[in-house]
Amino acid sequence: MDKKKILVINPGSTSTKIAVYCGDKSVFLKTLRHSAEEIGQFEDIASQFEFRKETIVKELLEADIEIDDFDAIVGRGGMVKPIASGVYEVNEALKADLRKGVLGQHASNLGGLIADDLAKNIEGARAFIADPVVVDELQDVARVTGHPEMPRRSIFHALNQKAVAKRFAKEIEKKYEDINVIVAHLGGGISVGAHLRGKVVDVNNALDGYGPFSPERAGTLPTGALIDACYSGKYSYEEMRKIVNGKGGLVAHLGTNQAHEVEKKAAEGEPHYKLIHSAMSYQIGKTIGGCAAVLKGDVDGIIVTGGIAYDKLVIEYLKDMVGWIAPVKVYPGEDEMQALAENGWAVLNGEVECKTYE
């Protein structure tokens, strides 16, 4: 195999992950965790650009990795318009929409922008994004809510959900397109998707919509109480947005976005930590149950993935709550870095045609 060198950049809400691949071999992998205070000092996602980029460059230099000989830089993308699953070359239209955050603000908006910024200083390097968070395969009935101005949207961990679902299919010697699975990605945000024969036909909006609360997101809130809070005079528009995304969930209840700290205190028996920790697991379990109904009970497996899938208490809770639906398979962490790299090679090697964002 031609040993193409690929840099992978994955900005998440609580972390920045960097990887370097030489051919199919990962030669460098680093996860930098960002505390709520560190991220909280920035007004918005766009203003984190220099901080995240410099962090990446510093890590590469410290690891003695040359930054000027990559063939491609693949970034996780971003809150652009709803698009089909695939690899997209970063072009002007894509950059403009990543900067704007057409569907909202999320750290992955920076993935394609940083990839482009670094690639333009390297001769011959190309910049891509793959399976961004706005991949949309919802069935029509799943889009409808109780008000036509507020449809449901597909905003989720598309890249990792698809990567682990394909990995599971391979393990059971079937094709992804021939199975039904429920994937729960438990990261800074939480998404639970119903995969019906290779399409994510229903999923919660992990960013600012509905679904389980997560380390830093409020998930579904009681609508009346939410409206009252908006008009109480106590909060500005920006503060309300932060309650929903950034300062909701574990941050609101316990002042941290680090689920492993919560797990530790819950395991030590601190009652409030135990309650909140259980409530998060309970909401994830309920959402998985909803997806089982979407798939009419025909479920080959329930896959739990993301950083919080390392949390044994969460896994025990979920196995107890939804293990009767289908076998629960746990893939802790994520395959996002590998999936981004594979998407990059596939284009460089001519196996996949990259799509044009318009």
Ligand SMILES: Nc1ncnc2c1ncn2[C@@H]1O[C@H](COP(=O)(O)OP(=O)(O)O)[C@@H](O)[C@H]1O
């Ligand atoms: N070993 C672990 N046990 C429990 N929770 C963990 C562990 N490792 C990471 N986490 C939690 O996972 C969350 C981040 O998940 P991750 O998928 O890396 O997030 P991001 O959305 O930022 O990419 C954090 O709340 C972190 O505390």
Ligand SMILES: CCCC(=O)OP(=O)(O)O
């Ligand atoms: C925007 C949906 C994906 C998401 O929530 O990612 P993080 O968990 O990395 O914030």
